[in-house]
Amino acid sequence: MSIPVGWQVDIGLEIHAQLSTQSKIFSGASTAFGEAPNSQACAIDLGMPGVLPRVNAAVYEKAVRFGLGVTGTINSESRFDRKNYFYPDLPKGYQITQMDEPIVVGGHIQITGKDQSEKVVRITRAHLEEDAGKSIHDFKPSFTGIDLNRAGTPLLEIVSEPDLKSADEAVAYAKAIHQLLTYLDVCDGNMAEGSLRFDANVSVRPVDAQDLGVRSEIKNLNSFRFLEQAINHEVQRQVDALTRGETLTQDTRLFDPDRLETRAMRSKETATDYRYFPEPDLLPVKISDAFINDIKDNMPELPGPRSVRFQSEFGLSLADAQLLAGDRGLGDFFEQVAMITGNGRSAANWVRGDLLGKLNEQNLNISESPVSPDQMGALIGLIDDDIISGKTAKTVFAALWAGETTQPAEYVKAQGLEQVSDAGAIEPLIETLLAEHPKQAEDLRAGKDKLMGFFVGKVMQATGGKANPQQVNAMIRQKLSP
Amino acid sequence: MSTHLDEKTLRDMSVLAALPYEPNQSMETLAALNEVLELVSALEAVEVDNVPPLAHPLERFQSLTPDQVTETVDSEALSQNAPNFEDGLYFVPRVIE
Numbered sequence: 001m002s003i004p005v006g007w008q009v010d011i012g013l014e015i016h017a018q019l020s021t022q023s024k025i026f027s028g029a030s031t032a033f034g035e036a037p038n039s040q041a042c043a044i045d046l047g048m049p050g051v052l053p054r055v056n057a058a059v060y061e062k063a064v065r066f067g068l069g070v071t072g073t074i075n076s077e078s079r080f081d082r083k084n085y086f087y088p089d090l091p092k093g094y095q096i097t098q099m100d101e102p103i104v105v106g107g108h109i110q111i112t113g114k115d116q117s118e119k120v121v122r123i124t125r126a127h128l129e130e131d132a133g134k135s136i137h138d139f140k141p142s143f144t145g146i147d148l149n150r151a152g153t154p155l156l157e158i159v160s161e162p163d164l165k166s167a168d169e170a171v172a173y174a175k176a177i178h179q180l181l182t183y184l185d186v187c188d189g190n191m192a193e194g195s196l197r198f199d200a201n202v203s204v205r206p207v208d209a210q211d212l213g214v215r216s217e218i219k220n221l222n223s224f225r226f227l228e229q230a231i232n233h234e235v236q237r238q239v240d241a242l243t244r245g246e247t248l249t250q251d252t253r254l255f256d257p258d259r260l261e262t263r264a265m266r267s268k269e270t271a272t273d274y275r276y277f278p279e280p281d282l283l284p285v286k287i288s289d290a291f292i293n294d295i296k297d298n299m300p301e302l303p304g305p306r307s308v309r310f311q312s313e314f315g316l317s318l319a320d321a322q323l324l325a326g327d328r329g330l331g332d333f334f335e336q337v338a339m340i341t342g343n344g345r346s347a348a349n350w351v352r353g354d355l356l357g358k359l360n361e362q363n364l365n366i367s368e369s370p371v372s373p374d375q376m377g378a379l380i381g382l383i384d385d386d387i388i389s390g391k392t393a394k395t396v397f398a399a400l401w402a403g404e405t406t407q408p409a410e411y412v413k414a415q416g417l418e419q420v421s422d423a424g425a426i427e428p429l430i431e432t433l434l435a436e437h438p439k440q441a442e443d444l445r446a447g448k449d450k451l452m453g454f455f456v457g458k459v460m461q462a463t464g465g466k467a468n469p470q471q472v473n474a475m476i477r478q479k480l481s482p
Numbered sequence: 483m484s485t486h487l488d489e490k491t492l493r494d495m496s497v498l499a500a501l502p503y504e505p506n507q508s509m510e511t512l513a514a515l516n517e518v519l520e521l522v523s524a525l526e527a528v529e530v531d532n533v534p535p536l537a538h539p540l541e542r543f544q545s546l547t548p549d550q551v552t553e554t555v556d557s558e559a560l561s562q563n564a565p566n567f568e569d570g571l572y573f574v575p576r577v578i579e
Contacts, residue, residue, distance in 0.1 A: 038572070
């Protein structure tokens with residue numbers, strides 16, 4: 001949707017990323033998803049009297065990794081606060097969060113728009129907090145069921161500046177953060193399981209206005225599509241209201257994807273409403289330079305620089321480089337194959353094409369690929385050495401995938417799949433074909449190059465895919481030349 | 483800040499806090515609470531604008547614990563003080579935003 005003429009839009013996102021830890025942020029209860037209700041909420045998560053929270057080291061490690069990934073400032077001293085509100089899915093009556101001294105301050109991330117334009121989005125802060133439980137409304141009439149398994153699950157809330165100017169930019173930003181979080185193994189990024197949720201702060205103002213308009217916060221959007229739809233509908237709602245001469249009030253809204261509208265949930269709380277105060281049960285957290293440096297030293301090459309390197313080092317196109325560098329496992333796989341074969345483009349074609357196609361078809365992750373980088377490298381080596389044709393390579397790849405072999409070279413030998421490069425064997429085939437199809441032969445000689453495919457295809461068919469197409473091509477040209 | 487609690491407020495608070503209300507002790511309780519509130523009022527006279535809040539009196543820092551699952555959860559035991567616990571869920575009067 002385009003932005004209504006005469007208006008500009010300002011959007012800031014708050015992204016809640018569940019940190020991929022084994023245990024909760026303040027207790028030793030498990031964070032595993034999909035277990036029986038309330039089987040993973042211990043006395044600390046429930047806020048029973050007399051319990052004392054503790055702080056999971058892994059949440060700090062992951063938050064620091066994210067902070068370094070966005071070149072933010074890591075606060076060596078951070079602190080937890082209590083945010084008070086009463087809701088049944090929050091048994092303590094308060095959430096432990098970081099208000100005044102968060103772990104990460106500042107930073108930025110680059111986004112690429114649909115038109116390939118690039119933009120830098122500023123990050124205000126990223127702070128640690130605990131998640132609440134889950135309310136279930138359709139289990140028992142007149143009652144709400146509460147499952148507190150999620151209570152105490154570690155979250156990193158990433159807050160952006162209102163730098164996003166359209167729903168498209170907001171989605172590009174959300175995708176960039178999602179990619180970085182999963183790349184750095186900070187969050188598993190599984191949106192179906194609620195591992196990443198967005199709150200969008202949206203306001204509109206006339207194009208010539210200096211000050212930001214009155215904003216609405218749309219809560220709990222759990223997909224990129226809903227994020228885009230919710231923002232577009234909210235922008236239209238605000239513009240319509242202001243055009244009618246109405247005054248907007250700051251509020252919190254929910255998006256209804258069935259009706260495609262946002263609905264007011266409550267008037268916006270302010271910080272005062274939450275009565276923040278320092279968490280008395282937890283001391284401030286101080287992390288050492290050694291802790292930060294150790295994480296810094298083990299940071300992987302990030303997707304942006306890696307994509308640039310893939311283009312310069314292996315001659316990949318921008319699209320291929322971005323796709324392969326965007327997923328850490330896929331990028332590692334590609335790079336191993338490229339190093340083995342010394343043929344980056346071929347490695348990219350196979351990984352991006354046949355391998356990724358098969359992985360997607362069977363809903364597998366690259367780490368679950370039945371074909372290893374060594375095997376894929378060996379397969380590409382057989383093509384590059386003219387031992388098998390590209391067509392035969394697909395048969396060998398299928399055999400590797402199905403587990404029929406682990407050694408491409410041995411399989412090719414055993415199955416007699418070597419390419420026929422013996423000119424003496426191919427020449428009679430070409431002569432017969434040219435004689436059987438005199439019109440096509442004449443047209444090809446006259447410059448109708450599309451017919452080359454016809455003849456090469458016939459030779460490949462006759463040899464069971466074992467002829468070398470380049471060699472056949474050259475031999476046909478030679479035969480037809482005056 | 484008002485420093486005076488009346489009997490009605492005390493009764494309302496006891497309902498909200500789910501604490502037993504003893505009418506024959508109300509005057510005594512009221513006087514004790516009002517005395518506390520007067521002390522709180524006295525604190526308001528102290529100039530604290532330039533004093534940073536003291537969250538923890540000791541110069542100590544939180545130690546971090548390894549990311550390990552150490553708790554086994556007995557939800558039946560933990561649910562003992564819940565008024566309505568069924569099929570593994572805590573039930574409360576319907577709340578929908």
